[in-house]
Amino acid sequence: MQLFYLPHLNTNSFEFSEEESKHCIRVLRKKKGDAITLIDGKGTEAIGIIESDNPKKCSGLIQQKTLHTKPQGTSIHLVICPTKNTDRIEWMLEKCIELGVDQISFIYCENSERNKINLERCEKIAVSAIKQSKQFYLPQINSIQSYEQFMQQKDSVRTEKYICWCPTAQTETLAKQVAQSKPSSVQVLVGPEGDFTIKEIQLAEKHGYKTCSLGNTILRSETAGLYAVTVLVALNQLNA
Amino acid sequence: MQLFYLPHLNTNSFEFSEEESKHCIRVLRKKKGDAITLIDGKGTEAIGIIESDNPKKCSGLIQQKTLHTKPQGTSIHLVICPTKNTDRIEWMLEKCIELGVDQISFIYCENSERNKINLERCEKIAVSAIKQSKQFYLPQINSIQSYEQFMQQKDSVRTEKYICWCPTAQTETLAKQVAQSKPSSVQVLVGPEGDFTIKEIQLAEKHGYKTCSLGNTILRSETAGLYAVTVLVALNQLNA
Structure with missing residues (x-):
């Protein structure tokens, strides 16, 4: 499972930087309608659906969010x-x-x-x-x-x-x-x-x-x- | 402390390969009469005295040997x-x-x-x-x-x-x-x-x-x- 990183996942949509867009669309060949997994590095895991598969500005809608707790321990x-x-x-x-x-x-x-x-x-x-x-x-x-x-x-x-x-x-x-x-x-x-x-x-x-x-x-x-x-x-x- | 490796340290003299000789004489600038420390990778630590500081074939005499025991544990x-x-x-x-x-x-x-x-x-x-x-x-x-x-x-x-x-x-x-x-x-x-x-x-x-x-x-x-x-x-x- 490939994860995509976006520091802010507090809205209902997402838009990737040029670099992440290229990686998602050109390298991983994701297309409009594909589901992808996003993380914000602060515990959130989200499912997103690609709306625009523009390789310079990929964007879409967030469908579902899960908040993971921090691993326990020192x-x-x-x-x-x-x-x-x-x-x-x-x-x-x-x-x-x-x-x-x-x-x-x-x-x-x-x-x-x-x-x-x-x-x-x-x-x-x-x-x-x-x-x-x-x-x-x-x-x-x-x-x-x-x-x-x-x-x-x-x-x-x-x-x-x-x-x-x-x-x-x-x-x-x-x-x-x-x-x-x-x-x-x-x-x-x-x-x-x-x-x-x-x-x-x-x-x-x-x-x-x-x-x-x-x-x-x-x-x-x-x-x-x-x-x-x-x-x-x-x-x-x-x-x- | 720089260590020199020789797989066989069971004689009273040592002779380095061309590579180790170059390292010892050219790089570390060791000279005839200098004391160096040798290991054989089988527990022996030896003190050697350089007799010939030929950068292609450095050799010398072993003065003292210590056998280290293997570290304990799994x-x-x-x-x-x-x-x-x-x-x-x-x-x-x-x-x-x-x-x-x-x-x-x-x-x-x-x-x-x-x-x-x-x-x-x-x-x-x-x-x-x-x-x-x-x-x-x-x-x-x-x-x-x-x-x-x-x-x-x-x-x-x-x-x-x-x-x-x-x-x-x-x-x-x-x-x-x-x-x-x-x-x-x-x-x-x-x-x-x-x-x-x-x-x-x-x-x-x-x-x-x-x-x-x-x-x-x-x-x-x-x-x-x-x-x-x-x-x-x-x-x-x-x-x-």
């Missing part, structure tokens, strides 16, 4: 420094969204090799990943900010905050810490390829972050981000 | 169909190895879009991933065979065997099933982009495989493979 917020190589962070983004991350923020640190991110491209990847994995909620992707700015943000007091940093072999893994506390919401910070500085770790600790390890092997930045999200998804499944 | 064997797009399966391979998979086998099924794999290239990726993640054991990578051939293989009776297939929402997740049984060794089968056929599932069940789900979202083949491995790595951490 809400997952990944905070990560973009890698120097954009491909690596983009595939990580795709995979994290397929698995069901709720929010992703980008930051740059003292040892970061990149302080820019193409947010529009990230949002396209996100839309495509939820369509692909048949999810009804689009994760929130926040534009990049400095580590210090990020630290000033206020979070829900119920959010447990972790920073991946492993000074000794005794640092407890993210998996174990979260399995014990079963929080409603978790935020995990993953550092740049050159790692966090001691000063950054101290600042995080001042803001209530606990340090955690991701295990004994040394992970690339993007593997660490994906691994952290996967651990949290797996714990949600264990507790379901 | 041994992880992923069995997967290569994706049509080689990039996707290659990055999955890299990530699974960074995380600590023990064995990977490739198979082709009725719905497979690819029945070949470049094993030499996979082995290069594997060596590079263990060097990168500072591991001492090289996972075993098996060349591709048909699903039916694979099913004829004999496994250790202690291996728990799972096939990812989700006919109903009631199918238990891999995470939950393995968390309950804590086996010493797990084998997980991930299907091709077109999924396993009913006949293939029945054959697996005849051979003692249990069906398992990977959760509620629909994962691409390579995401499913990586996710299955990650769940098992995370459970190892929880039980450590």
Whole structure:
């Protein structure tokens, strides 16, 4: 089942952008009268009937709407420094969204090799990943900010905050810490390829972050981000 | 710390291939008298002293060897169909190895879009991933065979065997099933982009495989493979 994305599904009709129209009519060869499934990334699934199969401006009527509730379990917020190589962070983004991350923020640190991110491209990847994995909620992707700015943000007091940093072999893994506390919401910070500085770790600790390890092997930045999200998804499944 | 890989470290001297020599001498600018760290992918870590810094044939003497024991926990064997797009399966391979998979086998099924794999290239990726993640054991990578051939293989009776297939929402997740049984060794089968056929599932069940789900979202083949491995790595951490 192919899903079409429209951020606003609160009317009784729909009209696609030129890109989505082309995809629907030219690529998928949908025609006037065909039923299609639309999502708004906010939980709504709708059945639409194509009225105009114009490949530049496809439009139609909404026939039926269903509101899906958000999947239960710990809400997952990944905070990560973009890698120097954009491909690596983009595939990580795709995979994290397929698995069901709720929010992703980008930051740059003292040892970061990149302080820019193409947010529009990230949002396209996100839309495509939820369509692909048949999810009804689009994760929130926040534009990049400095580590210090990020630290000033206020979070829900119920959010447990972790920073991946492993000074000794005794640092407890993210998996174990979260399995014990079963929080409603978790935020995990993953550092740049050159790692966090001691000063950054101290600042995080001042803001209530606990340090955690991701295990004994040394992970690339993007593997660490994906691994952290996967651990949290797996714990949600264990507790379901 | 940069690691150099040599499959045989059972003598008191070492000699690199042309490729590794070039990397050591030209790229990393190591010189005669420099100490380097070598691994054999079978648990040995050795300190070597460069005697000849010839960029085509670097060689030297081994000074000290340490044998690392294998990390404890459930041994992880992923069995997967290569994706049509080689990039996707290659990055999955890299990530699974960074995380600590023990064995990977490739198979082709009725719905497979690819029945070949470049094993030499996979082995290069594997060596590079263990060097990168500072591991001492090289996972075993098996060349591709048909699903039916694979099913004829004999496994250790202690291996728990799972096939990812989700006919109903009631199918238990891999995470939950393995968390309950804590086996010493797990084998997980991930299907091709077109999924396993009913006949293939029945054959697996005849051979003692249990069906398992990977959760509620629909994962691409390579995401499913990586996710299955990650769940098992995370459970190892929880039980450590």
